[in-house]
Amino acid sequence: MFCATDCSPPHSTGEKLPLVLYLHGADAIGQDNIAQLNSKNAYSFTTTTAQTQHPCYVLAPQLPARFTAADESPTDEQSAKGWTDEAVQTALLETIQELMESRGNIGPDRIYVTGHSMGALGVWGMLDAYQWLVE
Numbered sequence: 001m002f003c004a005t006d007c008s009p010p011h012s013t014g015e016k017l018p019l020v021l022y023l024h025g026a027d028a029i030g031q032d033n034i035a036q037l038n039s040k041n042a043y044s045f046t047t048t049t050a051q052t053q054h055p056c057y058v059l060a061p062q063l064p065a066r067f068t069a070a071d072e073s074p075t076d077e078q079s080a081k082g083w084t085d086e087a088v089q090t091a092l093l094e095t096i097q098e099l100m101e102s103r104g105n106i107g108p109d110r111i112y113v114t115g116h117s118m119g120a121l122g123v124w125g126m127l128d129a130y131q132w133l134v135e
Contacts, residue, residue, distance in 0.1 A: 002046045002058040016107030018056040019096065020045050023083050023115030023122040029063050036062045041116050057099065057106060061092065063118075083115070083122020089129055 024036035042060045100106045
């Protein structure tokens with residue numbers, strides 16, 4: 001998780017900060033915990049300019065390779081799920097909950113989910129499965 005130093009609790013203004021959950025595309029699947037951070041989309045939330053104007057936490061997890069093996073066809077149940085896999089979504093929500101409890105300054109009504117390509121499918125999947133995210 002990324003956050004500028006100004007995000008350390010308590011935040012200097014006392015306000016609750018947003019959490020941006022960024023879901024990467026298929027090109028960043030792996031186990032190095034780096035590939036998903038190299039995306040311009042994830043990185044754009046972490047620049048000095050962006051953090052100065054809009055301080056926020058950025059959570060950019062990496063989907064493990066087991067969810068899209070090269071020898072699987074797109075119709076195979078495991079490879080087709082990616083970010084929409086129930087176990088993955090549950091882990092994401094548990095991580096968000098843990099961060100909210102441990103940081104104490106993440107606004108529960110300021111959680112944003114974004115992604116591109118396969119990550120965008122994950123966004124729609126999460127919004128469908130967890131409609132309270134958009135209440």
